[in-house]
Amino acid sequence: MTRSGPVPHAVLLTGATGSLGSRVCARLLDEAAVVYCLVRARDQQEAAARLTTRLEQEGLTAEAHRGRLHPVPGDVTRPLLGLHPRAYDALAQSVHLIVHCAATVNLAAGYEQLAPVNVDGTRAVTAFAGRAADLTGRHPHLSAVSTLGVLLDARTAGHPVVDEDTPATPETAGPLGYPRSKAEAERELRAAAARGARVTLLRPGIVTGDTPFETDLLRPLLRAAVALGAAPDTPVSVPADTADTVSRAVAVLAVRPESAGHTFHLVRPRPLLLPDLFDAARRTGHPLTPLPADRWWKALEAHADHPDVREVLMLQGVYSYTIPEGPGTARCAPDIRSDRTWAVLTDAGLHPPDIDAPYLDRLVTSLLDRGSCHTV
Numbered sequence: 439m440t441r442s443g444p445v446p447h448a449v450l451l452t453g454a455t456g457s458l459g460s461r462v463c464a465r466l467l468d469e470a471a472v473v474y475c476l477v478r479a480r481d482q483q484e485a486a487a488r489l490t491t492r493l494e495q496e497g498l499t500a501e502a503h504r505g506r507l508h509p510v511p512g513d514v515t516r517p518l519l520g521l522h523p524r525a526y527d528a529l530a531q532s533v534h535l536i537v538h539c540a541a542t543v544n545l546a547a548g549y550e551q552l553a554p555v556n557v558d559g560t561r562a563v564t565a566f567a568g569r570a571a572d573l574t575g576r577h578p579h580l581s582a583v584s585t586l587g588v589l590l591d592a593r594t595a596g597h598p599v600v601d602e603d604t605p606a607t608p609e610t611a612g613p614l615g616y617p618r619s620k621a622e623a624e625r626e627l628r629a630a631a632a633r634g635a636r637v638t639l640l641r642p643g644i645v646t647g648d649t650p651f652e653t654d655l656l657r658p659l660l661r662a663a664v665a666l667g668a669a670p671d672t673p674v675s676v677p678a679d680t681a682d683t684v685s686r687a688v689a690v691l692a693v694r695p696e697s698a699g700h701t702f703h704l705v706r707p708r709p710l711l712l713p714d715l716f717d718a719a720r721r722t723g724h725p726l727t728p729l730p731a732d733r734w735w736k737a738l739e740a741h742a743d744h745p746d747v748r749e750v751l752m753l754q755g756v757y758s759y760t761i762p763e764g765p766g767t768a769r770c771a772p773d774i775r776s777d778r779t780w781a782v783l784t785d786a787g788l789h790p791p792d793i794d795a796p797y798l799d800r801l802v803t804s805l806l807d808r809g810s811c812h813t814v
């Protein structure tokens with residue numbers, strides 16, 4: 439993929455020490471001249487150490503970013519992002535783009551626990567963008583990484599099919615704390631856009647891949663199935679994409695001025711079929727008996743003390759949107775469209791990798807790799 443047009447000067451990135459954020463940071467260094475990273479740390483030295491250690495895990499050497507990566511110790515929950523007023527204004531005058539990735543990503547947590555970072559922190563980032571506009575007379579382009587979780591309950595809210603134009607509301611997000619907090623963050627961003635900010639919303643789904651990704655939601659599901667020796671036989675699919683594709687898409691869309699004012703769905707045009715994932719597990723030496731979904735959940739509950747099973751049960755509220763707990767009783771995730779996103783990404787030279795049988799075999803091997811898997 440080659441980039442065209444002028445290189446955007448300076449980006450402020452939040453969340454660069456995170457699992458997705460660190461990959462976005464590496465990709466932004468391909469796209470922009472300078473990347474400032476807001477990193478939680480006591481001082482500059484600690485911020486630099488945390489950032490470089492994390493980026494080394496992504497294969498990015500200090501040589502590759504020398505002079506172009508600027509760690510900024512700060513915190514989105516503190517006044518002025520935790521910066522001295524002079525440093526805050528100097529940064530606001532320097533940046534042309536903002537990519538907001540920082541969040542508390544905990545699908546088991548309640549809204550109150552998540553709101554300080556996910557909602558108030560997002561509001562603080564929009565205030566920073568506003569200050570930049572006040573000081574320079576130009577609005578920086580603010581791209582915020584949201585989640586398709588904001589549409590998790592859209593089917594119940596009357597939208598069986600959702601696309602990039604479907605607005606996130608408390609109803610489409612549903613009752614779980616994490617989707618609610620991210621929908622509220624989107625509301626903050628829309629309010630900023632109404633005040634003149636140039637905002638892009640980026641909604642990934644499940645982020646996965648054949649190289650380890652820490653917060654991969656497929657891992658607990660697969661490990662629980664392997665532990666049980668049984669998989670749900672439901673022919674369901676999940677909106678997903680690889681960490682590599684998602685991080686590239688974030689960087690490409692964030693530096694593209696025409697993205698402002700639009701929402702993008704960062705998931706493959708065709709969702710990932712769970713039966714294909716379980717078949718790959720069988721091919722790679724893990725016999726899985728097919729069980730109807732409600733019986734599979736009951737079997738999990740019977741083995742709730744197994745660590746791999748416990749993890750899925752803790753997130754049952756989330757997974758049950760994909761694997762219904764019982765006929766007619768469950769809420770069910772909507773069908774997700776990402777056609778318009780892919781029209782733009784394809785135009786920019788980004789294509790989703792083929793998820794064929796060899797890829798799925800590598801994916802399963804990677805998902806089961808960390809620690810040994812014991813059956814119940």
Ligand SMILES: NC(=O)c1ccc[n+]([C@@H]2O[C@H](COP(=O)([O-])OP(=O)(O)OC[C@H]3O[C@@H](n4cnc5c(N)ncnc54)[C@H](OP(=O)(O)O)[C@@H]3O)[C@@H](O)[C@H]2O)c1
Binds near residue numbers: 538555653
């Ligand atoms: N991972 C997924 O599967 C997925 C899927 C869809 C959407 N998303 C979205 O993608 C974004 C990135 O997720 P991720 O997977 O990279 O999450 P992650 O691995 O949990 O990283 C979260 C990042 O946010 C930072 N952060 C947390 N609180 C902060 C604060 N008060 N001030 C400044 N920074 C703070 C963390 O810094 P520390 O290192 O200091 O903790 C870390 O860098 C999030 O907005 C998330 O909602 C993720």
